[in-house]
Amino acid sequence: MLLIKTKDYQQMCERAAEIIIEKVNAAAPLKLGLATGGTPKGIYRKLIEDHRNNGTSYQRVTTFNLDEYVGLPPHHPNSYHFYMNHYLFSHIDIPEKQTHIPDGMASDLEAECSRYERLIDTEGGIDLQILGIGLNGHIGFNEPGTSFLSRTHVVQLDETTRRANKRYFSSFAEVPTHAITMGIATIMKSSEIILLVNGRKKAKVLRRLFEEEVNEQLPASVLKKHPHVTIIADEEALSSL
Numbered sequence: 001m002l003l004i005k006t007k008d009y010q011q012m013c014e015r016a017a018e019i020i021i022e023k024v025n026a027a028a029p030l031k032l033g034l035a036t037g038g039t040p041k042g043i044y045r046k047l048i049e050d051h052r053n054n055g056t057s058y059q060r061v062t063t064f065n066l067d068e069y070v071g072l073p074p075h076h077p078n079s080y081h082f083y084m085n086h087y088l089f090s091h092i093d094i095p096e097k098q099t100h101i102p103d104g105m106a107s108d109l110e111a112e113c114s115r116y117e118r119l120i121d122t123e124g125g126i127d128l129q130i131l132g133i134g135l136n137g138h139i140g141f142n143e144p145g146t147s148f149l150s151r152t153h154v155v156q157l158d159e160t161t162r163r164a165n166k167r168y169f170s171s172f173a174e175v176p177t178h179a180i181t182m183g184i185a186t187i188m189k190s191s192e193i194i195l196l197v198n199g200r201k202k203a204k205v206l207r208r209l210f211e212e213e214v215n216e217q218l219p220a221s222v223l224k225k226h227p228h229v230t231i232i233a234d235e236e237a238l239s240s241l
């Protein structure tokens with residue numbers, strides 16, 4: 001794993017955006033894996049800024065989001081469909097049919113998981129996957145204990161994860177209990193991965209990531225087995241090392 005240390009959140013977002021923009025501008029079409037949560041918002045702002053100022057085009061980019069809550073319709077302000085439109089897609093020139101997010105409203109959730117997994121494969125796999133990390137070490141919504149062999153699946157969210165995400169909802173009870181997420185094996189199939197970690201709150205989990213052996217209780221530890229992972233972390237996140 002390559003570690004890029006940055007001064008702060010802004011710099012972390014700049015570095016990540018630079019890497020993404022370079023790939024968007026490369027000759028080959030790009031399949032980009034995207035994350036939600038607080039962490040990538042600053043990166044999406046940089047991508048929008050660059051699209052406006054430098055005209056970087058997303059016409060040949062296809063995106064796959066990591067996850068989506070079960071039971072929230074796309075127009076719900078806390079759904080990841082809404083998030084992605086709000087923070088990125090509606091501000092760049094990406095064709096809607098090239099943006100993919102699991103459908104948490106599907107009547108057959110298992111079939112939806114298989115469809116999503118197959119779609120990633122038929123599109124030729126993800127070239128670059130952006131990841132954040134949960135306080136308990138989750139990636140996507142793969143909570144501690146998730147098999148490293150898992151593919152896209154329905155998960156029951158940990159109480160800690162629901163509490164961490166409560167800030168976006170008016171009450172804890174409203175935070176969905178389930179989500180669809182790419183599995184660990186789905187994430188590991190990506191050719192390249194960038195893990196973003198910022199803020200003092202993430203210092204403990206980042207230290208665990210560096211210190212612990214690869215184990216299923218710390219889902220992000222699987223990344224140590226991937227040949228092309230870059231961690232971009234700011235000083236606060238690195239403060240416990």
Ligand code: GLP
Nearest residue numbers: 036037038039132133134140141
């Ligand atoms: C959320 C998302 C993850 C995200 C993580 C961290 O629950 N499902 O994809 O990386 O938790 O969130 P944040 O960036 O807000 O700290």
